[in-house]
Amino acid sequence: MSSPTGSTALLTDQYELTMLASALRDGTALRPCTFEVFTRRLPDGRRYGVAGGTGRMLDAIENFRFGAPELEQLAATRVVDDATLEWLRGYQFQGQVDGYPEGELFFPGSPLLTVRGTFAEAVVLETLILSILNHDSAIAAAAARMVSAANGRRMIEMGSRRTHEESAVAAARIAYLAGFTATSNLEAGRRYGIPTAGTVAHAFTLLHDSERAAFESQIASLGTDTTLLVDTYDITRGIELAVEIAGTGLGAVRIDSGDVGVLARQARDQLDRLGATGTRIVVSGDLDEYAIASLRAEPVDGYGVGTALVTGSGAPTAEMVYKLVEVEGRPVAKRSSHKTSRGGRKAAVRRHKETGTAVEEVIFQIAPGAAEPVLGPHDRFLQIPLIRDGKRVDDVPTLEDDRQRLRHALVTLPWEGLKLSHGEPAIPTVFHEA
Amino acid sequence: MSSPTGSTALLTDQYELTMLASALRDGTALRPCTFEVFTRRLPDGRRYGVAGGTGRMLDAIENFRFGAPELEQLAATRVVDDATLEWLRGYQFQGQVDGYPEGELFFPGSPLLTVRGTFAEAVVLETLILSILNHDSAIAAAAARMVSAANGRRMIEMGSRRTHEESAVAAARIAYLAGFTATSNLEAGRRYGIPTAGTVAHAFTLLHDSERAAFESQIASLGTDTTLLVDTYDITRGIELAVEIAGTGLGAVRIDSGDVGVLARQARDQLDRLGATGTRIVVSGDLDEYAIASLRAEPVDGYGVGTALVTGSGAPTAEMVYKLVEVEGRPVAKRSSHKTSRGGRKAAVRRHKETGTAVEEVIFQIAPGAAEPVLGPHDRFLQIPLIRDGKRVDDVPTLEDDRQRLRHALVTLPWEGLKLSHGEPAIPTVFHEA
Numbered sequence: 001m002s003s004p005t006g007s008t009a010l011l012t013d014q015y016e017l018t019m020l021a022s023a024l025r026d027g028t029a030l031r032p033c034t035f036e037v038f039t040r041r042l043p044d045g046r047r048y049g050v051a052g053g054t055g056r057m058l059d060a061i062e063n064f065r066f067g068a069p070e071l072e073q074l075a076a077t078r079v080v081d082d083a084t085l086e087w088l089r090g091y092q093f094q095g096q097v098d099g100y101p102e103g104e105l106f107f108p109g110s111p112l113l114t115v116r117g118t119f120a121e122a123v124v125l126e127t128l129i130l131s132i133l134n135h136d137s138a139i140a141a142a143a144a145r146m147v148s149a150a151n152g153r154r155m156i157e158m159g160s161r162r163t164h165e166e167s168a169v170a171a172a173r174i175a176y177l178a179g180f181t182a183t184s185n186l187e188a189g190r191r192y193g194i195p196t197a198g199t200v201a202h203a204f205t206l207l208h209d210s211e212r213a214a215f216e217s218q219i220a221s222l223g224t225d226t227t228l229l230v231d232t233y234d235i236t237r238g239i240e241l242a243v244e245i246a247g248t249g250l251g252a253v254r255i256d257s258g259d260v261g262v263l264a265r266q267a268r269d270q271l272d273r274l275g276a277t278g279t280r281i282v283v284s285g286d287l288d289e290y291a292i293a294s295l296r297a298e299p300v301d302g303y304g305v306g307t308a309l310v311t312g313s314g315a316p317t318a319e320m321v322y323k324l325v326e327v328e329g330r331p332v333a334k335r336s337s338h339k340t341s342r343g344g345r346k347a348a349v350r351r352h353k354e355t356g357t358a359v360e361e362v363i364f365q366i367a368p369g370a371a372e373p374v375l376g377p378h379d380r381f382l383q384i385p386l387i388r389d390g391k392r393v394d395d396v397p398t399l400e401d402d403r404q405r406l407r408h409a410l411v412t413l414p415w416e417g418l419k420l421s422h423g424e425p426a427i428p429t430v431f432h433e434a
Numbered sequence: 435m436s437s438p439t440g441s442t443a444l445l446t447d448q449y450e451l452t453m454l455a456s457a458l459r460d461g462t463a464l465r466p467c468t469f470e471v472f473t474r475r476l477p478d479g480r481r482y483g484v485a486g487g488t489g490r491m492l493d494a495i496e497n498f499r500f501g502a503p504e505l506e507q508l509a510a511t512r513v514v515d516d517a518t519l520e521w522l523r524g525y526q527f528q529g530q531v532d533g534y535p536e537g538e539l540f541f542p543g544s545p546l547l548t549v550r551g552t553f554a555e556a557v558v559l560e561t562l563i564l565s566i567l568n569h570d571s572a573i574a575a576a577a578a579r580m581v582s583a584a585n586g587r588r589m590i591e592m593g594s595r596r597t598h599e600e601s602a603v604a605a606a607r608i609a610y611l612a613g614f615t616a617t618s619n620l621e622a623g624r625r626y627g628i629p630t631a632g633t634v635a636h637a638f639t640l641l642h643d644s645e646r647a648a649f650e651s652q653i654a655s656l657g658t659d660t661t662l663l664v665d666t667y668d669i670t671r672g673i674e675l676a677v678e679i680a681g682t683g684l685g686a687v688r689i690d691s692g693d694v695g696v697l698a699r700q701a702r703d704q705l706d707r708l709g710a711t712g713t714r715i716v717v718s719g720d721l722d723e724y725a726i727a728s729l730r731a732e733p734v735d736g737y738g739v740g741t742a743l744v745t746g747s748g749a750p751t752a753e754m755v756y757k758l759v760e761v762e763g764r765p766v767a768k769r770s771s772h773k774t775s776r777g778g779r780k781a782a783v784r785r786h787k788e789t790g791t792a793v794e795e796v797i798f799q800i801a802p803g804a805a806e807p808v809l810g811p812h813d814r815f816l817q818i819p820l821i822r823d824g825k826r827v828d829d830v831p832t833l834e835d836d837r838q839r840l841r842h843a844l845v846t847l848p849w850e851g852l853k854l855s856h857g858e859p860a861i862p863t864v865f866h867e868a
Contacts, residue, residue: 010621011599013592014632017620022634022655028641035637060599073624081655119641126635127618130595131602158447161564162751165445165494166600168565184561186451187444190507198448200456201560203469203758206766207462207553221456221515231770238770257770307751316745317596324637332640336665336691 008063009070009091013127014079020120021084029120034326034345037099037113037133039106043141043315045422048413050144050406051100051112052174053136055399058392060128066091093121097387100348101397102140103177103406104382105413107361109429111346112137112320114383119327126322132170134320138312139171142289143178144406145313146305148418149293154302156197158184158284159310171310177403181302192399199254205232215245225251227282230267231258239267243274252280252301260285261298268299288313289420331367342431350427352378358412364432373432442497443504443525447561448513454554455518463554468760468779471533471547471567473540477575477749479856482847484578484840485534485546486608487570489833492826494562500525527555531821534782535831536574537611537840538816539847541795543863545780546571546754548817553761560756566604568754572746573605576723577612578840579747580739582852583727588736590631592618592718593744605744611837615736626833633688639666649679659685661716664701665692673701677708686714686735694719695732702733722747723854765799776865784861786812792846798866807866 023029042049066074066088074080074088095117106112112133115122147155157175160168172188182197183189189196200218208214215228224246230238230253242250253271255263260283271279283295284304292303323341324332331343344365351359354377361382362373375381385393397405410418417426457463476483500508500522508514508522529551540546546567549556581589591609594602606622616631617623623630634652642648649662658680664672664687676684687705689697694717705713717729718738726737757775758766765777778799785793788811795816796807807813819827831839844852851860 008599010624011594011602012620013594013618014620014623014630015618015634016632018632018656019634019638022638022651023641025655026642026647026651028651031641033641069624073620077623077630079620079630119637123637126637127595127602128599131597131599134596135598135601160445160447161561161756162568162753163565164569164598164601164604165442165562165565167569167598168445168561170598184447184449186446186448186507186513189448189511190444190503196448196511196513198450198452200449200453202768203553203557203560204453204456206758206768207457207465207467207761208460213460217456217460217462221459222452231768233769235770257768307753311750316750317741319596319741322595324640327641334636334640334665334691335667336669 006063007065007067007070008060008128009066010073011128011131012124016124016126017074017080017084019123021080023119024084024087030118031328033117033119033122033324035115035122035126035322036111036325036346037129037320037322038109038111039318039320041108041319042425043319046141046315047417047419047423047426048141049106049137049318050140050178051102051104051106051137052140052177053132053170054099054102054386055396056136056170057129057132058386058396060132061093061125061387062392064091064093064125064128087120091121091124092390093117093125093387094390095121095387096389098383099386100382101384101402101405103402103409105409107425107427107429109363109431110361111348111363111383114345116345130320130322134318135167136170136174137318137320138316139174139309140178141315141318142309142313143175143180144410145289145420146292146309147179148410149289149420150303151296153300155180156182156184156302156304157309158198158304159306160185162307163310168310173399175309177399178406179403194399199227200229202229202232205229211238211241212245215242219246224249227252227254229254229256231255235263235267236270239270240274243271243276243279248275248279250276250279252282254282254284254304256285261295264295264298264300293420331365348382349373349375349379350382351376352412354378356412357414358427360427361429362432363429371432440497441499441501441504442494442562443500444507445562445565446558450558450560451508451514451518453557455514457553458518458521464552465762467551467553467556467758469549469556469560469756470545470759470780471563471754471756472543472545473752473754475542475753476859477753480575480749481851481853481857481860482575483540483571483752484574484612485538485540485571486536486574486611487566487604488533488536488820489830490570490604491563491566492820492830494566495527495559495821496826498525498527498559498562521554525555525558526824527551527559527821528824529555529821530823532817533820534816535818535836535839537836537843539843541859541861541863543797543865544795545782545797545817548779564754564756568751569601570604570608571752571754572750573608573743574612575749575752576743576747577609577614578844579723579854580726580743581613582844583723583854584737585730587734589614590616590618590736590738591743592632592738593740594619596741597744602744607833609743611833612840613837628833633661634663636663636666639663645672645675646679649676653680658683661686661688663688663690665689669697669701670704673704674708677705677710677713682708682710682713684710684713686716688716688718688738690719695729698729698732698734727854765801782816783807783809783813784816785810786846788812790846791848792861794861795863796866797863805866
């Protein structure tokens with residue numbers, strides 16, 4: 001169903017190409033420009049954002065090429081004129097991209113991505129870049145909050161069925177970035193090499209003539225280290241049967257319904273009485289970060305998380321925007337409304353105390369004569385080079401690097417910043433005017 | 435980035451394949467089964483659901499084939515044994531699928547889709563079917579509420595940037611199904627042949643040395659029937675300039691920020707005073723169904739809708755489930771919890787008054803000896819055949835058919851059912867026990 005050429009070029013809003021056509025015609029298309037991706041606010045009450053999607057975005061920019069199917073579609077629908085079609089035929093981004101790496105925290109106003117190039121080459125990337133960063137960063141923030149709430153317990157992502165089939169693959173990747181142990185999504189395993197997991201659904205028990213027959217079959221096929229789903233009929237009876245069949249070496253039981261906190265404690269008591277003291281308890285069923293946190297005191301060994309993860313747990317988009325901030329070296333900004341926009345290319349530094357605790361996000365203009373902030377020993381620049389002269393830099397961090405980055409970044413937040421309750425951004429954003 | 439073969443087979447949760455492996459081994463894999471897709475409830479306060487995604491789902495089922503890349507991945511990660519790999523190599527769905535056509539309304543418990551086949555061939559489709567129907571139906575319901583709120587005014591879908599790049603294409607298709615006029619998404623235009631639209635962003639004005647230069651360029655390139663974006667600097671000055679340059683035949687002005695209701699009225703007054711009485715006013719900027727409804731009394735000619743549409747306006751998934759309801763002709767159901775499940779294959783009839791107003795959704799079991807409801811002259815069965823013996827039926831409705839279906843179905847709701855406020859489902863669901 002996707003483009004037969006693998007091109008991402010039509011994953012674009014029409015107005016980008018009509019703007020391009022007008023600019024090619026009036027001679028402004030080749031003006032050097034800077035576009036910046038940022039968000040005006042975090043979702044309601046969230047204390048931090050998590051940059052996600054950079055790796056997918058770099059792939060997508062590489063594949064942003066206009067082949068025959070794309071050009072034919074544009075010609076047939078007369079979206080742009082022939083001169084523009086000709087220009088698009090040779091399109092390949094040749095500019096510079098810098099940005100926050102995946103797994104980095106961000107705050108209102110953080111310059112998450114800076115795209116420099118001609119107006120023409122940079123404007124056409126707007127929709128694709130925002131789609132990827134907005135989706136993946138929304139999932140990243142929700143996933144990070146869940147991992148934080150789980151406090152080291154095992155997390156399995158299993159939300160594929162509750163979102164678009166391709167969003168599901170991206171969400172599984174981001175869940176892993178944020179510290180989830182594994183995903184149920186097989187394509188995410190193939191595409192990104194992340195661990196996959198999964199055993200059985202209730203259908204498997206219902207297929208069989210009895211729960212006993214189902215458990216015996218699963219043990220025969222997957223071994224005693226598997227996870228038996230014990231809540232199809234009666235949980236107590238299910239656990240009794242599970243240990244009877246698998247023995248006390250049973251890997252885990254999963255409970256997917258009811259008051260999982262109460263049920264987990266009952267299950268732990270029963271398993272221990274039966275001698276299955278090493279059998280783990282996995283719970284699932286409409287868990288979000290709050291439910292996960294509320295189970296901290298219960299004997300739960302792992303969580304299966306679905307809907308809340310893939311829908312961003314109440315914040316399904318990061319609401320980032322892609323704004324033109326500089327034309328031919330001159331800062332530009334929309335001025336008509338309450339939406340504050342700051343012109344000029346910017347960079348960001350995160351300041352930290354000597355203890356390593358983050359203090360503030362400092363945003364400053366990069367311009368001739370603009371004062372650069374003096375960096376303390378624990379301060380650091382937040383953007384890294386991603387594309388130079390159209391080519392992806394060699395040392396873009398890997399998914400594993402980014403996983404460690406997020407884990408470390410969360411530790412640097414002031415303790416209040418990790419609270420799940422509604423609050424202000426964990427650190428303030430300070431703008432240094434040029 | 436998608437599978438190089440175009441296969442959808444790995445867009446699947448791992449447990450479906452491990453269940454398959456166990457069932458192949460114990461001999462239950464070929465038992466005839468019926469799976470049913472339904473939802474236990476509508477999203478909080480919604481009065482109806484809208485079936486969406488059936489067309490995409492039929493394509494995806496056709497492409498659910500295991501080629502070399504998929505089998506190599508499963509072999510390398512040892513997800514299943516060799517016998518299962520061999521079975522998957524020959525996989526092609528051979529069963530029967532019936533369902534609610536796209537654009538049909540649904541209610542809690544409605545049997546949206548019925549999949550009949552062997553356990554093996556039907557269980558592996560669970561995740562893919564749910565991903566598509568859950569995403570697309572969530573968008574469909576939000577879109578239908580927005581179209582209803584717009585009361586005949588022109589609607590442009592422009593939310594691509596706020597969701598995953600492939601979800602964006604699906605959302606654009608569904609917005610059109612629900613009655614939107616056009617989409618900004620070019621790939622949706624290519625893939626589904628739906629109308630696309632779009633003119634300029636603020637970046638285009640900022641690129642130029644003056645608003646005048648930007649407007650002149652756009653008019654030269656796109657003609658006077660274009661839509662000029664007048665809120666980059668000062669709206670009153672922008673409108674004055676727009677009419678000065680384009681003349682009173684200017685197509686439209688767009689306002690994207692501020693209190694668009696007040697601004698629209700001011701803009702209308704100003705345009706009329708300038709003689710541009712035919713120039714339309716398009717508003718955009720974080721509109722949802724409530725904002726659209728609140729603008730009913732204002733002189734707005736069209737709406738551009740983004741974030742709220744692609745995120746389902748507060749309900750990003752339809753929360754449908756895929757449940758095994760029948761094995762070898764015998765009803766089956768999970769029994770352990772508060773989640774009521776009703777076993778047995780079911781069908782649905784919508785009853786109507788003589789006036790055509792819908793009265794209730796009747797769900798009844800299809801089983802030997804089960805009583806079929808007597809249909810009144812205005813009642814109708816809700817499922818249609820979609821796949822027979824693995825082949826898509828010839829007369830699956832087109833997107834245009836489904837667009838008309840939804841438009842008509844909404845007219846049949848009791849008037850309260852169209853209210854945007856929180857409420858109960860517009861009609862009750864009545865279960866006829868066998």
